[in-house]
Amino acid sequence: MLEQTFIDITVEDAIKKGLDIMNVSESQVKIEVLNAGRKGIFGIGKQNAEVKLIVIDPEVKREKTIIPIIEQSSDKNIDETPKVTTPEKNIEIKSNRKQQSLELVKEYVLQVIDAMGYEASMELIYKNKDEVIMNISSAEASRIIGRRGQVLNSLQVLAQNYFNHLEKGFTIITLDIENYREKRRETLQNLALNMSKKAIATGEPVKFEPMPNYERKIMHQILAKIDNIETYSEGREPHRYLVIRSR
The missing domain is CATH 3.30.300.20 (K homology (KH) domain)
Incomplete structure (x- = not known):
C-alpha cells in the first residue's frame, strides 16, 4: 500500500499538494487528517495542516503514471463517457x-x-x-x-x-x-438629518468625522432622499469622511 504524508497551510492545500505529487485523483486515495492546523491569533500559535494520503489501489497509480490510457490494449472496453456531477x-x-x-x-x-x-x-x-x-x-x-x-x-x-x-x-x-447595528443606523439617520439642515441654513459644506465605508453608504442613502443637498466622500481609508453641501 502506497502512502505519504504532506504538510501545508490548510487541509485543502495539503491534500491538493499530495494529489499533485502522487499523481492520483481524490477518489483513488484514502485521506487521513493528522493535524487540521490552526491560524493562531495574529500569527501566534499558528500550525500547518498535515494529512496522510493512502493509495487504495497501487495498480491504479502505476497504470496512470507508466502506461498512458491511449496505449492500453484495444481489447479492453474503455468507458469514455465523462462523469458529470449533478448540480444539486x-x-x-x-x-x-x-x-x-x-x-x-x-x-x-x-x-x-x-x-x-x-x-x-x-x-x-x-x-x-x-x-x-x-x-x-x-x-x-x-x-x-x-x-x-x-x-x-x-x-x-x-x-x-x-x-x-x-x-x-x-x-x-x-x-x-x-442590536448595535440597528441602534447605530438610527443614530446616523438623526445625525444626517440634523447636519443636512445645517448645510442648507448656512450654505456651507458640513464635514463629518471619518467613518467606515458601509456607514457612509447608509448616510448617502438617507441624504439622497432630501432635496437641495448633495453628498460626497473625501480623504483616504481609514480616514475617509462624508461631506454635505447645499445645491
Missing part, C-alpha cells in the same frame, strides 16, 4: 464548504476576543445566501463595541478578510452585538 450535489458541496469556512471565521473572532480578555459566544444568522450576521453575546458588550463601534468594526474587518482568504465569491459578513 455541487450546490451541496459548495454550501458545506462555505459553512465550514464561516465556522472557522467564528472561531477566529472568538479567539481574538478571548485574547482581548473578554468572554463571548456567537450565533451565525443567515440573512440570505450572500449575507451572514455573526451575532456576539458577552457581558463586556460595551468594550467589544468600543468608542463609536471602532472595536467592533475592526473585528468585522478581520472576519471579512479571513473569510475572503478562505473562500472565493461574494459574501458579506456583519458583526453585531446587542
Whole structure:
C-alpha cells in the first residue's frame, strides 16, 4: 500500500499538494487528517495542516503514471463517457464548504476576543445566501463595541478578510452585538438629518468625522432622499469622511 504524508497551510492545500505529487485523483486515495492546523491569533500559535494520503489501489497509480490510457490494449472496453456531477450535489458541496469556512471565521473572532480578555459566544444568522450576521453575546458588550463601534468594526474587518482568504465569491459578513447595528443606523439617520439642515441654513459644506465605508453608504442613502443637498466622500481609508453641501 502506497502512502505519504504532506504538510501545508490548510487541509485543502495539503491534500491538493499530495494529489499533485502522487499523481492520483481524490477518489483513488484514502485521506487521513493528522493535524487540521490552526491560524493562531495574529500569527501566534499558528500550525500547518498535515494529512496522510493512502493509495487504495497501487495498480491504479502505476497504470496512470507508466502506461498512458491511449496505449492500453484495444481489447479492453474503455468507458469514455465523462462523469458529470449533478448540480444539486455541487450546490451541496459548495454550501458545506462555505459553512465550514464561516465556522472557522467564528472561531477566529472568538479567539481574538478571548485574547482581548473578554468572554463571548456567537450565533451565525443567515440573512440570505450572500449575507451572514455573526451575532456576539458577552457581558463586556460595551468594550467589544468600543468608542463609536471602532472595536467592533475592526473585528468585522478581520472576519471579512479571513473569510475572503478562505473562500472565493461574494459574501458579506456583519458583526453585531446587542442590536448595535440597528441602534447605530438610527443614530446616523438623526445625525444626517440634523447636519443636512445645517448645510442648507448656512450654505456651507458640513464635514463629518471619518467613518467606515458601509456607514457612509447608509448616510448617502438617507441624504439622497432630501432635496437641495448633495453628498460626497473625501480623504483616504481609514480616514475617509462624508461631506454635505447645499445645491
